[in-house]
Amino acid sequence: MPSYRTIGLMSGTSLDGVDAACCRIEMPATDEPLTETTIELEASITDEYDAEFRRFIEGLCTDTATIDDLAYADIAVGKRFARAVNRLCSTAGIDPKRVDLLGSHGQTVWHAPQQRDLPGDLGKTNTTLQIGDESVLAAETGIDAVGDFRRADIAAGGHGAPLSPLLDWLQFADGGEHRIVQNIGGIGNCTLLPRGPTRADVTAFDTGPGNMVIDAVVQAVTDGEQRYDDGGRLAATGTVDEAFLETLLDDAYFEMEPPKSTGRERYGGSYVETLLAEARNRxxxxxDLVATATALTSASIADAYNRYVPFEPDRVIVSGGGAWNDTLLSQLEARLSCPVETSGDRGIDPDFREAALFGLLGALFREERPGSLPSVTGADRAAILGTRAKRP
Structure with a gap:
């Protein structure tokens, strides 16, 4: 049974920082079911972005960013991810020489799931862009780095997202329950796990805004003194404006059928500016505004289940930063007819589920085994994900 020690790296659309998770991954032989894989988190840290670096990245997630900005940022993010690896190794007493590889998601700066015409007779494509040079990462840590995981799925006709359902299938599927794994990061995405699913039974899609809009609203109403609503305490003191919420739910994205994915380009700065202006008019x-933004997330998730989930869930398992927002979880449970719990109750820290995923995808790359789920991304075939940069 192949065994790997990997460090998975993730920075999501919330731009909180780099999540780094050292994982022990035991994989079955190639003639055995992948569901026999075990994933153990040995150590983890979040290396938070400072305000200057966060503004730097936010500036790239706009249609005014320049090629020059992106070229330099690719190196900067690689260095920033390397710093997270080195800090994890230092704080946890991990010898880098005993780490088999790094699996890095990089930093998404643009996600364009809609097809667009290419020049000449080259056809159409969708695209996605993650930065954080793997060569820099390998050079500054002394560990082989695997990254750029999404492009192989796009080359196979998929969206390149979401990728986390693979881990959800391996860790959370159950023979006796219909389950939904709901990640609430900057964007919300759900993995649908019917009872005893095979690989082809797993489906997933982005439900819409997760913490992204809530965080931006909190920063606006506190003049930057708070970056997020800790525990949902501010929302808990407000009242949801139901009429405004109804307006926010009248959104073309919620009408789109899966497979679908979205990001900061849709629910980022421009969206929030419009929302804030309307809130002032009202x-x-x-x-009350924070409570309404929180309800947008919970209501859009519940609405997505009602529209697009073909079974009544027996359980919803929440991961991501939203797992710590008690008001959000209470709102969500009130809109559903099943228990809502966190992935921590099932052995995966909510903050490090996606970092663990990229540690797993790195191991699958090393084993030359597919890491994508075409039933999720809409691809024509399963693909081996990633490219590798060798350490010096």
């Missing part, structure tokens, strides 16, 4: 108090 005279909403700060706490």
């Amino acid at each position: 005279g909403l108090e700060a706490a």
Whole structure:
């Protein structure tokens, strides 16, 4: 049974920082079911972005970013991810020489799931862009780095997202329950796990905004003193403006059928500016606005289940930063007819589920085994994901 020690690296659309998770991955032989894979988190840290670096990345997630900006940022993000690896190794007493590889998601700066015409007779494609040079990462850590995981799925006709359902299938599927794994990072995405699913039974899609809109609203109403609503405490003191919420739910993205994915380009700065302007016109108090933004996330998730999930879930398992927002979880449970719990109750820290995923995908790359789920991404075939940069 192949065994790997990997460090998975993830920075999501919330731009909180780099999540780094050292994982022990035991994989079955190639003639055995992949469901026999075990993943153990040995150590983890979040290396937070400072305000300057966060603004730097936010500036790239716009249609005004220049090629020059992106070229330099690719190196900067690689260095920033390397710093997270080195800090994890230092704080946890991990010898880098005993780490088999790094699996790095990089930093998404643009996600364009809609097909667009290419020049001449080259056809159409969708695309996605993650930066964070793997060669820099390998050079500054002394560990082979695997990254750029999404492009192989796009080459196979998929969206390149979401990728986390693979881990959800291996860790959370159950023979006796219909389950949904709901990640609430900057964007919300759900993995649908019917009872005893095979690889082909797993489906997933992005539900819409997760923490992204809530965080931006909190920063606006507190003049930057708070970056997020800790525990949902501010939302808990407010009242949801149901009429405004209904307006926000009248969104073309929610009408789109899966497979679908979205990101900061849709629910980022421009979206929030429009939302804030409308809130001012309606005279909403700060706490009421945060409560309404929180309800947008919970209501859009529940609405997605009602529209697009072909079974009644027996359980919803939440991961991501939203797992720590008690008000959000309470709102969600009130809209559903099943228990809502966190992935921590099932052995995967909510903050490090996606970092663990990229540690797993790195191991699959090393084994030359597919890491994508075509039933999720819409691809024509399963693909081996990633490219590798060798350490010096």
